[in-house]
Every structure is written in C-alpha cells, then in structure tokens.
Amino acid sequence: MRRYSQRNSLTTLSEINITPLLDLAFVLLIIFMITTPLLENSMNLVIPSSGATTPPITSSQVQTISIDHTETIRFNNQIVDPERLGARLLEMKRRNPDVAVVIRPDRELPVQKLVSLMDALQRAQIKRKRNRRCRKTPASGETSP
Secondary structure (H helix, E strand, O other): OOOOOOOOOOOOOOOOOOHHHHHHHHHHHHHHHHHHHHHOOOOOOOOOOOOOOOOOOOOOOOEEEEOOOOEEEEEEOEOOOOHHHHHHHHHHHHOOOOOOOEEOOOOHHHHHHHHHOOOOOOHOOOOOOOEOOOOOOOOOOOOOO
C-alpha cells in the first residue's frame, strides 16, 4: 500500500476571519452601553449637622440593660420581666428626659431579641443608646464590659 501525502493541498491562510471578532466587539459594546448608565446614577447626600453641642451625660443619667443567653433581661442588675420592661422604660423617660441607656447583649443572643429591645427603647422615645457586646456570658448578676 502506498500512502499519498496531501502536503501539496495544504495552503496557509493569509486572511483573518473577522466575524468572531466583530461578534465579540458588538457584545462588549452592548454590555458597556447597558452598564454605563447604571454607574452614573448617584445620589447626593446632605448629611445634617448641628451647631448645638449636646450636654454631657452624667453617671446618674446612664442606665444599663443586659440580656444573657437565656434571654434574662437585667435592668441595672435587677431582673425585669420582658412585658414590664416597656412600662419601666416609659417611667424612666418621664422622670429623666435626658436618660442614656447602655445595652449589653450576650454574644450568643439571637439578633431578634436585641432588635426587640431596641424597639422597646424607641417606643419609649429614648434617643441616647449604645450597644456594647459582652465578652463572655455574665454569671449571676455580673456583666462584663
């Protein structure tokens, strides 16, 4: 058997097929035409500032609410029923309108419990509040900073 070589029939192509390049160029053009208007939409924010200084907070104005992992609420290290907490916050706000509250939730506390406590503070119209995470679970009346 004799093998025939087809080397004579092979020729080099000296032209480039432009069709795939044009397809790529048009796809990129369409992508940039769609995404560019989205990048240009920006919102100018005017952040309010106040010239008035807030009065300093005294230690008598600061109240502490802590919640441990068993969802026990302590108001100034006294255990409080969650249903009575709202009434107690309203009474505290009525006695001292400039009251400040430090919230100390446990690390393992579900976020929803913290949000419900912050909702209670908002319903009592207490504006000064601060969250401070406990490093470990507080033991019997102790809270860790």
